[in-house]
Amino acid sequence: AVVSTQSTGGGKTSHLIAAAISNHQVKLCDMKSGSDTHTLRGHTAAVNDVIWSNRNAYALISAGRDGKIIMWDIRRSNAAVHYYDQFNGNSEKAHCGSVTSLTQTEGGLFLLSSGQDEQVRCWDMTNGENTFTNFGSAAYPDVKSVGAAVSFNSCYPGLLYLPHGSDVSVFDILSGQHITDLSGHFGRINAVCFNTAIPQLYSCSSDCTILLWEPPGPGKSDEVDDGSSSTKTPYQDSWSDSDND
Numbered sequence: 001a002v003v004s005t006q007s008t009g010g011g012k013t014s015h016l017i018a019a020a021i022s023n024h025q026v027k028l029c030d031m032k033s034g035s036d037t038h039t040l041r042g043h044t045a046a047v048n049d050v051i052w053s054n055r056n057a058y059a060l061i062s063a064g065r066d067g068k069i070i071m072w073d074i075r076r077s078n079a080a081v082h083y084y085d086q087f088n089g090n091s092e093k094a095h096c097g098s099v100t101s102l103t104q105t106e107g108g109l110f111l112l113s114s115g116q117d118e119q120v121r122c123w124d125m126t127n128g129e130n131t132f133t134n135f136g137s138a139a140y141p142d143v144k145s146v147g148a149a150v151s152f153n154s155c156y157p158g159l160l161y162l163p164h165g166s167d168v169s170v171f172d173i174l175s176g177q178h179i180t181d182l183s184g185h186f187g188r189i190n191a192v193c194f195n196t197a198i199p200q201l202y203s204c205s206s207d208c209t210i211l212l213w214e215p216p217g218p219g220k221s222d223e224v225d226d227g228s229s230s231t232k233t234p235y236q237d238s239w240s241d242s243d244n245d
Helices: none
Strands: 002-007 016-021 025-030 036-041 047-052 059-064 069-073 080-083 099-104 110-115 120-124 159-164 167-172 178-183 189-195 200-205 210-214
Touching: 016 047, 016 059, 025 047, 025 059, 047 099, 059 099, 099 159, 159 178, 159 189, 167 189
Parallel strands: none
Antiparallel strands: 002 016, 016 025, 025 036, 047 059, 059 069, 069 080, 099 110, 110 120, 159 167, 167 178, 189 200, 200 210
């Protein structure tokens, strides 16, 4: 069974779709011919997620229930070029348990992952090492994969949006600080997606709803503080679902 798919954003590999397969493999499919072009083997359990690197058009990153995150170079016969290790050693294990999400910053400088071990890890893509950023016990302890997202162009250094049960947890990428939780769904959130054109976040849930989240307008941020509300950090943007605006 196909667990997830992702197409390339453009360039010389724009005709390829990467598919995470439940039989431990990643397959590349050519949209022009409709046939498989590559089969990538390296995982020992079902592959949960796969994404194309924002730094290299030929690089692919996969995550599996075996706790592994693997970078592949699809130009090479031995395509697995790096196994992400949580201790920056040789264990080939990025998480203790299933890796449940993968996402990356816009320029591909950082890779963010979450796992069944309730940990979120930030990886430096220039050297493939764990930055040991402390996000706390942030991830939901589940083997099922979820779609996480990172904000693009809306703030620096960027925010991580991670489904956590029926809420979306928001974290500062560099510090690991927990900013807020977005509440509005009544069932497990399966994925979130950030709109790169305008600052909007979309979340879909098992309650059969899709919510749109956006930051408050200028009028809200310009209100005079009368001392009745608590002071917020620059990243605490009080995102709310559009139905409540």
